Amino acid sequence: MYDLAILWDWIAFSVRWLHVITAMAWIGASFYFIALDLMLKPNKALPEGAHGEEWEVHGGGFYHTVKYMVAPAEMPEHLTWHKWQSYTTWLSGAALLMIVYWVGGELFLLDPTKADLALWQGILISGGSLTIGWLFYDQMCKSKLAETPTLLMLLLFVILVIMSWGYNQIFTGRAALLHLGAFTATIMTANVFFQIMPNQRIVVADLKAGRTPDAKYGKIAKVRSTHNNYLTLPVVFLMLSNHYPLAFATEYAWIIASLIFLTGVTIRHYFNTMHATGKGPHWTWGVTALLMVLIAWLSTVQTGETWEDAEARALTPYEEKYVSAASFEEAYDVVIGNCSMCHAREPVWGNMQWAPKGVYLESPGDVARHADQIYLQAGVSHAMPPPNAIQMDEDARRTLVAWVREVRNQ
Numbered sequence: 378m379y380d381l382a383i384l385w386d387w388i389a390f391s392v393r394w395l396h397v398i399t400a401m402a403w404i405g406a407s408f409y410f411i412a413l414d415l416m417l418k419p420n421k422a423l424p425e426g427a428h429g430e431e432w433e434v435h436g437g438g439f440y441h442t443v444k445y446m447v448a449p450a451e452m453p454e455h456l457t458w459h460k461w462q463s464y465t466t467w468l469s470g471a472a473l474l475m476i477v478y479w480v481g482g483e484l485f486l487l488d489p490t491k492a493d494l495a496l497w498q499g500i501l502i503s504g505g506s507l508t509i510g511w512l513f514y515d516q517m518c519k520s521k522l523a524e525t526p527t528l529l530m531l532l533l534f535v536i537l538v539i540m541s542w543g544y545n546q547i548f549t550g551r552a553a554l555l556h557l558g559a560f561t562a563t564i565m566t567a568n569v570f571f572q573i574m575p576n577q578r579i580v581v582a583d584l585k586a587g588r589t590p591d592a593k594y595g596k597i598a599k600v601r602s603t604h605n606n607y608l609t610l611p612v613v614f615l616m617l618s619n620h621y622p623l624a625f626a627t628e629y630a631w632i633i634a635s636l637i638f639l640t641g642v643t644i645r646h647y648f649n650t651m652h653a654t655g656k657g658p659h660w661t662w663g664v665t666a667l668l669m670v671l672i673a674w675l676s677t678v679q680t681g682e683t684w685e686d687a688e689a690r691a692l693t694p695y696e697e698k699y700v701s702a703a704s705f706e707e708a709y710d711v712v713i714g715n716c717s718m719c720h721a722r723e724p725v726w727g728n729m730q731w732a733p734k735g736v737y738l739e740s741p742g743d744v745a746r747h748a749d750q751i752y753l754q755a756g757v758s759h760a761m762p763p764p765n766a767i768q769m770d771e772d773a774r775r776t777l778v779a780w781v782r783e784v785r786n787q
């Protein structure tokens with residue numbers, strides 16, 4: 378049977394699959410080149426213009442790489458460019474953001490307890506902030522600030538903290554952290570697309586034409602690549618954070634996200650130094666561990682919303698549609714009986730301390746907002762409830778399916 382929710386979930390899964398693969402290729406290549414760069418050894422026998430060489434062994438063969446700082450004496454016929462890993466990661470990420478947070482915005486993007494936005498307004502802020510963020514950052518890098526890279530980096534951190542706070546004022550915690558990740562990753566890809574690649578093309582063209590390339594292009598690439606280097610790890614954390622409600626759904630999620638940017642610097646600093654000198658500064662691990670302890674502690678401060686708050690809140694039009702269905706009453710009873718012991722603001726199942734994945738299924742509004750999720754997790758699949766906790770019978774599952782289909786077929 379044709380079913381949009383099922384089709385959509387498979388599209389989402391496929392795009393996520395693609396996104397993770399392209400991101401691995403991008404980050405893998407970028408880590409590889411950073412390490413290679415730092416490990417190059419000088420050798421007098423190298424041709425003119427060569428800065429250093431590295432011998433590596435991998436997959437049954439030996440590789441000999443030579444780096445030419447500005448360019449080799451003669452441009453080779455064939456050049457491999459490393460850019461598609463970055464572009465495809467951004468494109469698949471943008472598609473996934475639209476699938477999960479725009480199309481699924483009623484559930485994953487909007488939080489009526491924070492801001493009273495219509496879905497189109499949320500989408501506008503989502504897309505607009507990513508675009509404006511890049512334009513602002515780009516101007517900053519082109520200004521005089523570029524002459525003091527440390528100050529520039531500090532300002533970038535301040536902007537990220539402001540964005541972290543801002544996103545958390547209007548979006549669900551989950552969407553806030555994800556958007557902060559997307560904001561950062563957009564800057565990283567745009568650095569490659571709008572700056573590093575075009576400049577490299579100018580340099581190649583200059584060399585081919587026998588001109589000496591302007592040294593400024595190398596400097597620009599260096600500043601932007603350094604930012605990308607330090608931003609990589611926090612972006613991955615933010616992208617994974619939606620699996621951990623303690624990271625995204627607690628009072629100080631915005632501070633947690635801000636602190637993660639500092640761990641990105643401490644961890645990368647260790648590896649950068651280690652590859653360059655053969656020995657890393659061990660204090661960076663101490664600082665990273667302290668930051669993680671601070672983060673864990675901050676996450677124990679829970680958001681104040683109680684079950685009474687949730688009950689008292691006015692329904693959004695989307696929720697209203699599902700609550701007013703004739704079959705809602707019966708479906709609601711099934712959810713309360715089979716889901717709420719875990720998916721509650723104060724769970725009562727076993728030693729559970731917080732709702733899994735931050736999914737609350739208590740008030741009618743909660744249940745209505747999660748209709749699609751309930752349909753997929755407990756209706757057409759048997760993912761929920763966990764079978765070792767509760768065995769939910771087929772009749773109960775059919776009740777949930779019937780409710781969601783009733784609303785969809787209206």
Ligand code: HEC
Binds near residue numbers: 754
């Ligand atoms: C015994 C506790 C328990 C009960 C009862 C339970 N769940 Fe869950 N639920 C979990 C856990 C644990 C997870 C997180 C699973 C994971 O990490 O992949 C979860 C995750 C979810 C998610 C989020 C899935 C995702 O990947 O985003 C949804 C939606 C959900 N449950 C719906 C339900 C529904 C609907 C019911 C009742 C029919 C239900 N759950 C009953 C423990 C429970």
